[in-house]
Amino acid sequence: GDSVTQMEGPVTLSEEAFLTINCTYTATGYPSLFWYVQYPGEGLQLLLKATKADDKGSNKGFEATYRKETTSFHLEKGSVQVSDSAVYFCALTNQAGTALIFGKGTTLSVSS
Amino acid sequence: GAVVSQHPSWVICKSGTSVKIECRSLDFQATTMFWYRQFPKQSLMLMATSNEGSKATYEQGVEKDKFLINHASLTLSTLTVTSAHPEDSSFYICSAGQGYATEAFFGQGTRLTVV
Numbered sequence: 522g523d524s525v526t527q528m529e530g531p532v533t534l535s536e537e538a539f540l541t542i543n544c545t546y547t548a549t550g551y552p553s554l555f556w557y558v559q560y561p562g563e564g565l566q567l568l569l570k571a572t573k574a575d576d577k578g579s580n581k582g583f584e585a586t587y588r589k590e591t592t593s594f595h596l597e598k599g600s601v602q603v604s605d606s607a608v609y610f611c612a613l614t615n616q617a618g619t620a621l622i623f624g625k626g627t628t629l630s631v632s633s
Numbered sequence: 634g635a636v637v638s639q640h641p642s643w644v645i646c647k648s649g650t651s652v653k654i655e656c657r658s659l660d661f662q663a664t665t666m667f668w669y670r671q672f673p674k675q676s677l678m679l680m681a682t683s684n685e686g687s688k689a690t691y692e693q694g695v696e697k698d699k700f701l702i703n704h705a706s707l708t709l710s711t712l713t714v715t716s717a718h719p720e721d722s723s724f725y726i727c728s729a730g731q732g733y734a735t736e737a738f739f740g741q742g743t744r745l746t747v748v
Contacts, residue, residue, distance in 0.1 A: 525676070553735065564637055564739035565726070610677065614735050621734045623669075623677035 523548040527611045527624035534601055534631050542596040542627050544585075544611035552613040554578075554587050554594040555621070559608045568596075568609070601631045635661045637729045639740030646717055646747055654712045654743045656727030662707035663729035667737055668700075671724040682734075683710055717747040 528543040546554065553572045557565040569578030574589035583598045594611060611624040636659040646652050656666055664685050671677045681697075683689035683704035691697045699721075701713040710729070714721055724744050730737030 555735065557739075559739075559742075562642075562741060564639070564741045565728075566739070567735075570735075619682075619734060620679055621667075622679075625674060625676045626671075 523552065523613060523622050525611050525613055525622055525624035527609075527627055529625075529627070530608075531628040531630055534629070536603055536631055536633050537600045538631075540596070540598040540601045540605075540629065542609055542611075542629070544594045544596065544624060546592050546594065546611075546613050548592075548613055551589075554585070555612040555614070556583070556585055556594070556596050557610040557612060557623075559610070559626075561607070565610065601629070603631045603633050605629060606631045635659075635729075635738040637663075637727065637738045637740040639727055639743055641743060642741060643744040644746070646745070648718055648747055649716055651713055651715045652717055652745060654714075654725055654727075654745075656710045656712070656729060656740050658708045658729040658738070661729075662731070663710075663737075664707065664731050665729070665737070666704055666710040667728045667730075667734055668702060668710075668712050669726045669728070671726065677726065679734075680712075714745065717745070719747045721745065722747045 524547045555570045556568040558568045559565045569580040571578040571587035577586045585596045608626045610626045638657045640655045668680045680695045681689045681691045689702040704710040726742040728737035728739045
């Protein structure tokens with residue numbers, strides 16, 4: 522079945538460092554891909570998404586490009602801030618949008 | 634954005650007792666609510682989808698008699714873990730929306746520990 526694999530955490534970085542969180546997927550058809558973020562004490566929020574190959578999703582300085590050839594959707598940010606400390610989930614959905622399939626989540630901790 | 638409130642945020646209960654978790658949409662009407670579960674170091678897994686006024690649809694492998702879901706109004710869904718056991722200890726998250734899972738808003742989650 523469809524699945525998402527993302528890198529194990531925690532990821533610990535200093536402020537202004539470059540961030541990459543790897544995400545690869547297995548799916549039939551052409552899924553849409555998502556990154557969600559969960560800040561401490563809050564619900565998951567959609568961070569960015571891409572709906573077709575080569576699309577780049579971006580938001581709040583984060584980017585991810587839908588790579589069909591490598592079945593990847595890696596999350597990147599050029600300069601992280603302490604406020605980016607959170608858990609990040611990669612996810613995909615089927616074409617009907619009736620279900621979300623998540624990765625295990627990666628905890629990011631940024632120190633000043 | 635839309636707000637979904639989940640209560641309680643954490644709960645500890647004794648083995649054999651039942652626990653109810655509430656999921657409320659505070660500023661919109663949610664025709665569809667989704668319940669997820671996340672075991673430590675595992676993925677967030679969809680347990681069931683509920684539509685207001687009808688029976689929930691459970692994912693394969695989820696016991697409907699153990700995890701009772703009620704979605705009696707457009708702003709409230711409840712998940713009751715009946716006769717809880719330590720293996721039910723997990724992080725439970727709801728999301729609420731008006732159809733598609735990708736357009737639903739998430740609650741903050743409930744950490745259940747069964748002792």
